[in-house]
Amino acid sequence: MNIGLFFVPFFEVMRMLFAYTTEKQLVNARNATTGTQYYCPDCGSLLIRKAGSLLIPHFAHSAKEICHGMSEGETIEHLNLKQMFYQWGQQTDQQWQLETPLNDLAQRPDLLNRKLAVEIQCSSLKSTRLAERIKGYSQNGYQDWWLLGVKLRPNKKFTSLQKQFCSFSKDKGVHVWGIKKDEISLFYHIYQQDQHYQYSKKIWPSYSVPITTILNTNLSELPPKIILSKQSVLAEKRRLAKRLSCSEPKVMKVQTYLYLQRRHLLYLSEWIYFPSRYSFFYQEDLLIFRLLFQQEAKNADTIFKKFLYYRETMQRKWIFHRIEEREILERLYLEAIFCQRKAKIL
Structure with a gap:
């Protein structure tokens, strides 16, 4: 067995696209220079810059570092989706920011646009931690938008974790958002019948319309009729x-x-x-x-x-x-x- 390959997933969970310099300047991994030291925005630990033919440039903690601010970890899917979302948003609105620490809240959303905090969730998350983050955004006047990666998107069933990301509105009913490399999707009018889950779905191909237009979409479609007989x-x-x-x-x-x-x-x-x-x-x-x-x-x-x-x-x-x-x-x-x-x- 190749021991090095076996441990790669563990060593590379703490990834990010931005880091601080000694002068507290936030720098994108793409623009990082050789010989400069970079530090984690959450825990302040020294970071390692990584890049290659299969990986977009990013910063990572060493194998021995434990960053509580990054406790959920960041997969390659997560990094790629954040970068895609950022580039998509920047097409029509230069206010989009990646991994910007908040001054009034000890949280660092994946993306930020004024008071809109975007979180792209690609891996499991403890219920207590999720509730804490959602409450933090709400109490400090931020609108939070959670989008689920491929592994967390709804399929034929809804897990307890998936339900925790759901929202409710008059026009969309119960709904949850999903994201892939080529689209943002909305699962809406979700309901349970006969132990089965039903929902409608709307898809926006990547770079097709402004990001905020998607979030603010109002649907005129009525929910499926339930037969009482x-x-x-x-x-x-x-x-x-x-x-x-x-x-x-x-x-x-x-x-x-x-x-x-x-x-x-x-x-x-x-x-x-x-x-x-x-x-x-x-x-x-x-x-x-x-x-x-x-x-x-x-x-x-x-x-x-x-x-x-x-x-x-x-x-x-x-x-x-x-x-x-x-x-x-x-x-x-x-x-x-x-x-x-x-x-x-x-």
Whole structure:
């Protein structure tokens, strides 16, 4: 075995495109000169300049250095995507900056344009760290824009990590952004139905339009229509019965809660089983929300309080750092009113 080759991925995780000189000037690796010493903007450690036929010029920490400011690491994909995004943005707006440390916040976004901070995420990230960075941007008046690299982009399923990058708006619904070397993509009107995920997708080829035009795009496309019918109720009951027979943990927790109220998961009011546009957020816990809606005579604040208490006792946390839970609860409330009325005419 070639030991050197085996350790290359570990040695090269701490990469960056910019570094400081001794005089605190920020220099692009492309413009670095031989014999000059360069330092990490995050930890201040001495850096090594690297370049080759397969790598764009960049700075890197030595194998023994641990930089907490760069704890997620930077892959070659990450470096290339940042460079592509920067060049694309510079075509129409010279205000784009790469890896600029923020004076009012101990964070260094991948790209910055005035108060817009862009983060290109190509590798896994701890939930606590992500929440901290998103909160930091928000509290200091920055608009953050997260784009997921190839490995993190949605496919047929949404992982817990992918959900944490999602946003919500009236025109796009639940949405998340992706980026590749030749495009920026938007996955929007994301919803979960029958344990499957559905979404629409829009693509902008690289260098096709100004970057900020993409971010500020308003969509006129309506979300997919959800069918409320007796057939959909029967189908949902069959799925729940199957999950109960398999003693699926999440469903068993719901059944345990209902059992303490002398109820059964499969014998609730019919309308409670209607599909929801917001199951992406709560999955089977939606049944509890609708049951509380039915029990509490539509008292919204009481319903929200009891539902959040139930979620807390079940140790189910709100993981959507970029979405206000209150807004989704209010939409669930309005949806419950509609579903209950719809059931009366079926």
